[in-house]
Amino acid sequence: MTIWSRAISLAGNYALAPLLGKNSTSTYWYLPDPPNIKTKEDLARYHNFKPSPFYVVDYRSRVSYKFTSPDRILRLPYPEPIGPQVNPEAAFQCALGWHDCYVLDRTKAAREQFFLYADYFADQQTPAGDFSYLFDWFENTAPWHSALAQSRGASMMLRAYLLSGNDRYMRAALLSLDRFDVDCADGGYQAIFEPEGVVYFEEYPKEKNAVINGFMASLFALYELGHWLDNRRCRDIFDLGVHSLERMLPYYTLPWWTLYDRGADAGKNVHSPRYQKMVIGYLQVLSMLSNNPTIYNYAKLWARLNTPQNRTRAYLIKARRKLLYR
Structure with a gap:
C-alpha cells in the first residue's frame, strides 16, 4: 500500500466515517469503555x-x-x-x-x-x-x-x-x-x-x-x-x-507518555490518546484485583502524563506512524 492510499484509508476510517455517522473499525474501537x-x-x-x-x-x-x-x-x-x-x-x-x-x-x-x-x-x-x-x-x-x-x-x-x-x-x-x-x-x-x-x-x-x-x-x-x-x-x-x-511497566513508561509495545522499534510506538486512557483504566482494575501497590502507583503516574499537551504530541506521532507504516 502506498503512502497516498494509506492516507485515504486512514482518513475514511478515522475521520470521514465518524463525521458522516458511518460504521468503521475505528468507530467501534473508539467507543467509551471506562x-x-x-x-x-x-x-x-x-x-x-x-x-x-x-x-x-x-x-x-x-x-x-x-x-x-x-x-x-x-x-x-x-x-x-x-x-x-x-x-x-x-x-x-x-x-x-x-x-x-x-x-x-x-x-x-x-x-x-x-x-x-x-x-x-x-x-x-x-x-x-x-x-x-x-x-x-x-x-x-x-x-x-x-x-x-x-x-x-x-x-x-x-x-x-x-x-x-x-x-x-x-x-x-x-x-x-x-x-x-x-x-x-x-x-x-x-x-x-x-x-x-x-x-x-x-x-x-x-x-x-x-x-x-x-x-x-x-x-x-x-x-x-x-x-x-x-x-x-x-x-x-x-x-x-x-x-x-x-517488572515490565518501567519499559513502557516514557518521561512524557507511554508505549503500546516493545517490538522491533522498541521505544518508538507510543499509545494513541485513546489507548492511553484505556490502559490507565486497565491498570486501575488490575491494581484492585491484585492489591498491588506498584501497579496502583503506575496507574497514577500514567494518569498524570495524560495532559492536553502530551495527548497532542502523542496524536501527531501516532498519526505519522500509521501513515508511514501501518
Missing part, C-alpha cells in the same frame, strides 16, 4: 454481585454499534481485501456489554443477545480451545489466536455458566485458558519479555511484540476463573502475570 473497578468499594460490589458479576470494564457502549448480519453476530467492516469479519475480541466485548445491560440495567432482551454470542462461540471454539481469527492480519495468517481474545472469551463463557448453570460454558471457559502456560512457538500464549526474563501473555503470538494493553487485559479472565471457579491454576498464572507486569 473501568468498572477503581475502588475497594467497587471491588466488593463486583465480588458480591448476583446472579453473575458485571465485567471489569464497561462495554455497554458496544451494543449501540449498528451493523447488519443475518446471524446477529458483530462483524467489523474492514477495508478490502479483508472485508467484514468476526473479530473475536470485538465480538466478546459486545457480548460482555449485552451481559452488563442485563445484570446492571435489567434489560431482559439483553440476556437473549448475550447467549446468542455465548452459543455461537461455544460452537466455534476449536477442540484445543482457540477462538480463532479467520482473516490475515499483517504477520498473523489465518487461523490465528490471541491471549487477549482468549481471556475475553473465557470471561464471557464464565458468565454464561453462572447465569445458566450449564457446564458446557464452564468447560469452554477453562479450555480457552488451557494453554496460557504453553509457549507461543508450541501453539500457546506464553512468551518471554527478554529485558527482564519474565513470562507474559501475547496478543499477537507470531509477532511477539509484547503489546502491553493485550497483556493487561489477558489477566482479567485468569483472575475471574480463579475466583468464581476456585481454580488454583488460574490463580497461580494470574499471580505470575501480575509479577511480570510489575
Whole structure:
C-alpha cells in the first residue's frame, strides 16, 4: 500500500466515517469503555454481585454499534481485501456489554443477545480451545489466536455458566485458558519479555511484540476463573502475570507518555490518546484485583502524563506512524 492510499484509508476510517455517522473499525474501537473497578468499594460490589458479576470494564457502549448480519453476530467492516469479519475480541466485548445491560440495567432482551454470542462461540471454539481469527492480519495468517481474545472469551463463557448453570460454558471457559502456560512457538500464549526474563501473555503470538494493553487485559479472565471457579491454576498464572507486569511497566513508561509495545522499534510506538486512557483504566482494575501497590502507583503516574499537551504530541506521532507504516 502506498503512502497516498494509506492516507485515504486512514482518513475514511478515522475521520470521514465518524463525521458522516458511518460504521468503521475505528468507530467501534473508539467507543467509551471506562473501568468498572477503581475502588475497594467497587471491588466488593463486583465480588458480591448476583446472579453473575458485571465485567471489569464497561462495554455497554458496544451494543449501540449498528451493523447488519443475518446471524446477529458483530462483524467489523474492514477495508478490502479483508472485508467484514468476526473479530473475536470485538465480538466478546459486545457480548460482555449485552451481559452488563442485563445484570446492571435489567434489560431482559439483553440476556437473549448475550447467549446468542455465548452459543455461537461455544460452537466455534476449536477442540484445543482457540477462538480463532479467520482473516490475515499483517504477520498473523489465518487461523490465528490471541491471549487477549482468549481471556475475553473465557470471561464471557464464565458468565454464561453462572447465569445458566450449564457446564458446557464452564468447560469452554477453562479450555480457552488451557494453554496460557504453553509457549507461543508450541501453539500457546506464553512468551518471554527478554529485558527482564519474565513470562507474559501475547496478543499477537507470531509477532511477539509484547503489546502491553493485550497483556493487561489477558489477566482479567485468569483472575475471574480463579475466583468464581476456585481454580488454583488460574490463580497461580494470574499471580505470575501480575509479577511480570510489575517488572515490565518501567519499559513502557516514557518521561512524557507511554508505549503500546516493545517490538522491533522498541521505544518508538507510543499509545494513541485513546489507548492511553484505556490502559490507565486497565491498570486501575488490575491494581484492585491484585492489591498491588506498584501497579496502583503506575496507574497514577500514567494518569498524570495524560495532559492536553502530551495527548497532542502523542496524536501527531501516532498519526505519522500509521501513515508511514501501518
